[in-house]
Amino acid sequence: MHIKSLFYFFKEALRGIVRNGWMSIASMGVVSITLLILGSFVVLSFNVDLVTHDLKEDVQIVLYIDEKANEGTRAVLHSKLVAHPQVSEVRFVDKEEAMGRLKEKLGDRSRLLEGYEKPEDNPLRDSYELRTSIPEEISAVAAQIESYPGVAEVDYGSGVVEPLFQFTGLVRWIGLAFMAGLAVTTVFLIAHTIRLTVYVRRKEIMIMKYVGATDWFIRWPFLFEGLILGLIGAVIPVIVIFYGYQAAALWMRSNIYFVSLLPPEKIVEKVVKILLPLGVALGIVGSTISVRRFLRV
């Protein structure tokens, strides 16, 4: 393609956008609104992922060691835990450390622990804190290690962890299904809207065919048009999402401070990476589909 032709196609595309002013605005609006919904879901899903990730990080197995277990049993237990393929982290917490943590947790009320401070009076047990390489497998792993020698009790927050994982899994699947559905809808809407702008110019296309313009010569201005509409249509929701998210993040930080959110710059980076190529692709696919029918002369 010559630079001169490129310039001509671009000029024709702009001319088409300006000439079909309302239709162009409608196309851009359709792209913007659908991508805004899509983008909001992306933002939501990234944050749900982050929260889920945080929660999963907190999920661990606490294994209390039987006080009666001798050194030999303890050594066997330790080596079995370390060798377990699904256990990614093994941390020994002796009862002094456990007491220290408890004191810290109680803060002002640590007076309650007076009298238990000497090692021989410490009622707490030595324990192991374990993390599994796949958080969702925690209950299976807990069941396995319960039968290890020297184990008094295994606690992993059963009854709380399972529903949490079910819930985050469900959110992820619903999100994915919703996004896929939305993407398909967007393609249809854009194809339809651009088809209207192509329809308005069917006479022009017909004349081009009669005087011997090649199909690609006819197609390029429409592709550029779709590209420009898609790009502008994608930039608008990116801006809206950036400022909207910034405000939302600010509000969240001062009101629901325990939920950590991705910083707005990070979110915009992710959203731009998804929405801009998607907008451009949707515009091009839409105009290609639309122009095809009118090329058959």
Next chain:
Amino acid sequence: MIEIHHLYKKYGSDVHVLEDINLTIDRGEFVFVVGSSGAGKSTLLKLLLREILPTKGFIKVFGRDITRLRKREIPYFRRNIGMIFQDFRLLEDRNVFENVAFSLRVIGVSTREINKRVPLTLKLVGLQDKALKNPGELSGGEQQRVCVARAIVNRPAVVLADEPTGNLDPNTSMEIMKLLHDINVRGTTVIVATHAKELVDYFQKRVVVLEGNRVISDRERGVYLNAY
């Protein structure tokens, strides 16, 4: 230059539009194709422009069978043929100059060449003073002149006109036909499908009569009446 051999065209399974058409048209000829509505005149022109394919038979233009053209070759073939329509088919939002220039632009002719050729062509059709007007500001005859200018600006070897005077009054029709005649005198082959009996009789050119899907008469210096 144009050879049509045993050409058949039917739409669907049983609507015969053309049956066993055989014609040879030489370079520089002026041919009227006449016949009643539905006789297949427009179909014949569409076949010559390779807008549609025949059911049977072949059409050779410049020695090449155009029924065997590949899809990507069609645009290049059409650059040798100028097409004029009854309903003008001008772009309403572009002025006369741009409408004529359009047919050069879309085949990649340079702006410098366009600026040279378009005014010359507009002068030829007598519209040099209307270059900046929009089609809506022109009379029917003037609009058809723009259409003629658009068809010839690329200097095609053949001009096809489908009922070019169908929407025009008798005087204007005569002017347009004279214009096509002038173009023919300059060496371009002109094929005109028409109903206009007075014009056909006036010009005394070759007349091919289509009736009942077939060629029933083909005479040099013919008149419309000859056909019946």
